[in-house]
Amino acid sequence: MNRRLLLLVPFGGVLVAGAGFLAMLERAQEGKFDPREVPSMLIGKPVPRFTLPGDPGFASTDLVGRPVLVNWFASWCVPCAEEATVLMDLKRAGVPIWGIAYKDKPADTAKFLARYGSPYARLGRDEPGRVAIDWGVTGVPETYLIDAQGVVRWRFVGPMTPDTVSAELQPILRKYA
Amino acid sequence: MIPELGHFALALAVAIGFAQAVIPLWGAARGDARMMQAAPALALGQFIAMAVSFLSLVWSSVTSDFSVLTVAENTHSLEPLVYKITGSWGNHEGSILFWCLILSLCGAAVAQFGKALPASLRARVIGVLGLSGVGFALFALLASDPFLRLWPPPPNGRDMNPLLQDPGLAMHPPMLYVGYVGFAVPFAFAVAALLEGRIDAAWGRWVRPWTLAAWCFLTGGIALGSWWSYYELGWGGFWFWDPVENASLLPWLTGTALLHSAIVVEKREALKVWTVLLAIGTFSLSLSGTFLVRSGILNSVHSFANDPARGVFILALLGLVIGGSLLLFGLRAPVLSATGIFAPLSREGAIVLNNVLLCSIAAVVLTGTTYPLFADLLLGEKLSVGPPFFNATVFPLAAPLCVAMAVGPMLAWKRADLAAALAKLWWAALVAAAVGVVAAFGARPLPAIGFAAAAWLIFGALADLVARIRLFRVPLGASLQRLGALPRGSLGTTIAHAGLGVTIAGIAGMSLAQQAIVLLHPGQVAHVGGYDWRLESVGDVAGPNYAAREARIEVSRDGRVVATLAPQRRSFPVQQMTTTEARINTNLIRDLYAVLGEERDGGAVLRLHVNWLAPWIWLGALIMAAGGLVSLADRRLRVGAPARRARPAGAPA
Numbered sequence: 001m002n003r004r005l006l007l008l009v010p011f012g013g014v015l016v017a018g019a020g021f022l023a024m025l026e027r028a029q030e031g032k033f034d035p036r037e038v039p040s041m042l043i044g045k046p047v048p049r050f051t052l053p054g055d056p057g058f059a060s061t062d063l064v065g066r067p068v069l070v071n072w073f074a075s076w077c078v079p080c081a082e083e084a085t086v087l088m089d090l091k092r093a094g095v096p097i098w099g100i101a102y103k104d105k106p107a108d109t110a111k112f113l114a115r116y117g118s119p120y121a122r123l124g125r126d127e128p129g130r131v132a133i134d135w136g137v138t139g140v141p142e143t144y145l146i147d148a149q150g151v152v153r154w155r156f157v158g159p160m161t162p163d164t165v166s167a168e169l170q171p172i173l174r175k176y177a
Numbered sequence: 178m179i180p181e182l183g184h185f186a187l188a189l190a191v192a193i194g195f196a197q198a199v200i201p202l203w204g205a206a207r208g209d210a211r212m213m214q215a216a217p218a219l220a221l222g223q224f225i226a227m228a229v230s231f232l233s234l235v236w237s238s239v240t241s242d243f244s245v246l247t248v249a250e251n252t253h254s255l256e257p258l259v260y261k262i263t264g265s266w267g268n269h270e271g272s273i274l275f276w277c278l279i280l281s282l283c284g285a286a287v288a289q290f291g292k293a294l295p296a297s298l299r300a301r302v303i304g305v306l307g308l309s310g311v312g313f314a315l316f317a318l319l320a321s322d323p324f325l326r327l328w329p330p331p332p333n334g335r336d337m338n339p340l341l342q343d344p345g346l347a348m349h350p351p352m353l354y355v356g357y358v359g360f361a362v363p364f365a366f367a368v369a370a371l372l373e374g375r376i377d378a379a380w381g382r383w384v385r386p387w388t389l390a391a392w393c394f395l396t397g398g399i400a401l402g403s404w405w406s407y408y409e410l411g412w413g414g415f416w417f418w419d420p421v422e423n424a425s426l427l428p429w430l431t432g433t434a435l436l437h438s439a440i441v442v443e444k445r446e447a448l449k450v451w452t453v454l455l456a457i458g459t460f461s462l463s464l465s466g467t468f469l470v471r472s473g474i475l476n477s478v479h480s481f482a483n484d485p486a487r488g489v490f491i492l493a494l495l496g497l498v499i500g501g502s503l504l505l506f507g508l509r510a511p512v513l514s515a516t517g518i519f520a521p522l523s524r525e526g527a528i529v530l531n532n533v534l535l536c537s538i539a540a541v542v543l544t545g546t547t548y549p550l551f552a553d554l555l556l557g558e559k560l561s562v563g564p565p566f567f568n569a570t571v572f573p574l575a576a577p578l579c580v581a582m583a584v585g586p587m588l589a590w591k592r593a594d595l596a597a598a599l600a601k602l603w604w605a606a607l608v609a610a611a612v613g614v615v616a617a618f619g620a621r622p623l624p625a626i627g628f629a630a631a632a633w634l635i636f637g638a639l640a641d642l643v644a645r646i647r648l649f650r651v652p653l654g655a656s657l658q659r660l661g662a663l664p665r666g667s668l669g670t671t672i673a674h675a676g677l678g679v680t681i682a683g684i685a686g687m688s689l690a691q692q693a694i695v696l697l698h699p700g701q702v703a704h705v706g707g708y709d710w711r712l713e714s715v716g717d718v719a720g721p722n723y724a725a726r727e728a729r730i731e732v733s734r735d736g737r738v739v740a741t742l743a744p745q746r747r748s749f750p751v752q753q754m755t756t757t758e759a760r761i762n763t764n765l766i767r768d769l770y771a772v773l774g775e776e777r778d779g780g781a782v783l784r785l786h787v788n789w790l791a792p793w794i795w796l797g798a799l800i801m802a803a804g805g806l807v808s809l810a811d812r813r814l815r816v817g818a819p820a821r822r823a824r825p826a827g828a829p830a
Binding site: 003004007008009010011014015017018020021022023024025027028 | 450454457458461488489492495496499500503504506507508510511547550551554
């Protein structure tokens with residue numbers, strides 16, 4: 001190769017890398033690029049088998065029949081309180097939401113729901129946090145869409161916002177309704 | 178008032194830096210001696226302004242002036258004084274200001290110690306340093322102003338991340354930054370040489386001490402960081418191939434290569450183009466490391482406030498510095514002609530091999546660090562590259578490096594006799610083989626290879642020394658005389674190479690560590706690694722800005738008490754964080770390492786380790802850095818340093 005061209009190779013390499021990083025930053029600003037995000041291994045797979053106590057509590061077999069949004073939350077989690085209004089709006093829109101209280105005492109959960117309102121059609125309790133391990137829950141809040149066959153279709157980490165609902169949840173809800 | 182003074186000083190530094198960039202570079206281009214002569218004063222001025230700015234920030238932090246945003250967000254009035262000081266650079270804004278301070282210090286140092294440099298080269302070096310200094314100072318001023326006020330001031334600050342409240346970490350970032358930024362000087366020399374269109378032996382002689390100094394600091398900084406993660410994070414490891422760790426390792430690898438290739442430029446006037454590229458590459462990697470950490474596009478345990486908008490600013494800045502210098506390299510490097518010719522089997526050849534291997538390791542680490550990002554961007558795939566990849570790719574490259582390292586310093590320049598070099602090394606090879614065989618009986622193959630490599634490096638370095646001072650060939654007194662007369666440069670080589678051997682022995686020993694996680698009730702005993710660990714009690718302890726639970730563990734062997742360890746779990750109410758304080762007892766052969774975990778049913782979960790040779794890892798790094806310092810003291814590098822000339826001969830230093 002021409003020696004002059006060879007000496008320009010580092011410059012070219014840096015240009016390409018720089019363009020790549022710029023694209024990453026732009027997408028990060030739009031919320032489309034998040035290296036921290038860990039994809040759920042459950043997507044496309046049936047919900048792990050479980051039975052949770054609560055009022056009335058539910059088991060994995062109960063999730064079959066219609067699409068259900070399963071929301072993991074806890075009274076001690078501040079973002080969960082932020083998310084409460086979004087969930088209430090979803091409930092009013094007729095989306096069935098089932099809640100699982102993660103590592104939370106029943107009395108605290110009750111107080112939390114009394115304060116922010118309960119969007120949950122059914123409520124399960126995972127006080128020891130064992131079922132959360134099977135689901136691969138990384139923290140609360142975390143939300144899963146389970147289709148009518150009991151297969152996990154979507155997961156969202158962190159509090160959902162009205163934007164998340166319109167941009168991500170609504171299209172996928174329509175798809176599996 | 179003080180923060181405004183700091184803000185003003187920062188703006189002043191930008192202005193002076195601008196002048197420092199324009200006037201000397203322009204003067205050098207026009208051959209105007211008076212414009213070139215302005216360079217040192219401007220560099221000094223920028224440093225003074227920057228120092229005033231930085232001290233204002235430290236002052237605000239020490240006096241707990243919570244009307245300053247960064248102080249309110251990163252310190253607390255109850256914090257010990259030392260952490261109020263370190264808190265001023267333990268955050269994004271403060272660390273960028275600190276970065277600028279060191280960069281301006283580099284300019285001032287070149288101004289001060291570079292009086293014997295050719296006028297145009299000095300003007301250009303200082304000008305280039307000024308140019309990059311302006312960029313970073315502007316970044317501090319426009320995108321991460323450390324003096325932003327907060328009104329009304331909160332009654333108290335939000336405290337520093339408890340993990341960072343540690344004496345080891347008080348020292349780690351400054352050392353690391355001095356190392357990173359120190360490579361700005363070889364970079365500036367490289368760019369100046371491209372502008373001049375000329376590189377000679379003198380250039381090599383000037384670049385080397387700056388590279389060495391930066392390299393010593395970087396080595397120390399990396400070692401401190403690794404030591405900190407060993408005792409503070411409490412995970413029992415010392416290196417996690419975390420992106421931020423890799424970001425510091427990359428410039429170290431290419432900086433080490435630069436250190437060696439600069440010798441070839443100096444001694445033989447060969448490898449010029451390559452050395453210039455290494456100098457640019459090393460500083461570029463230092464800069465990119467910071468960018469990747471600050472922009473939030475790397476997933477890491479090292480947290481700073483991440484902000485993509487800030488990332489765009491840094492990226493643009495890096496594009497100018499790195500892209501600009503590499504474009505200049507592409508256009509101007511053909512002008513630099515090589516003169517020295519050497520046979521493949523020679524000292525130069527060995528250094529080329531060293532460069533190829535070090536840069537291959539750097540390329541592998543760079544690929545492993547950035548591949549997940551690009552896979553996500555281009556293919557939408559989420560994947561992580563972890564220790565298995567790095568171990569599988571770095572070890573095979575490090576092995577030939579170790580083998581060659583002991584031989585290289587024995588080879589002659591131009592054309593060498595391999596047989597003669599190996600003849601001096603036969604006993605080192607014998608010791609290494611014996612160590613390897615003995616270790617293979619007790620350990621798995623990989624650690625055994627590690628021990629053999631360590632012995633080869635340490636005894637190979639010794640063999641070199643023995644051959645040079647003709648130990649046992651001439652009377653002892655004559656040998657010692659020869660030792661005293663040995664150039665500091667080659668003594669430094671011996672020490673640094675042996676230091677790497679010590680580090681490798683530590684890493685190999687660490688891979689034999691024994692550990693267990695146990696649930697003990699007070700009075701119960703666990704047996705781990707041949708020691709009996711007895712939990713005496715668990716109690717409460719109060720600290721200045723935290724409350725802690727402390728376990729008392731008595732460690733004994735064959736009924737004899739060896740150590741008492743008191744690991745803690747601290748909770749910091751202001752930051753709402755819990756840290757584990759591991760407790761370590763060391764006798765340099767093994768570390769007894771205990772971490773207190775959760776408490777359950779009246780018992781405590783303890784993580785207990787026996788880490789063999791662990792301290793050697795950092796001891797080796799210290800020895801390497803010491804080797805660098807000894808080499809820095811070489812007479813050859815001091816030639817022309819006026820401070821030395823002024824001192825009467827024989828006076829105590």
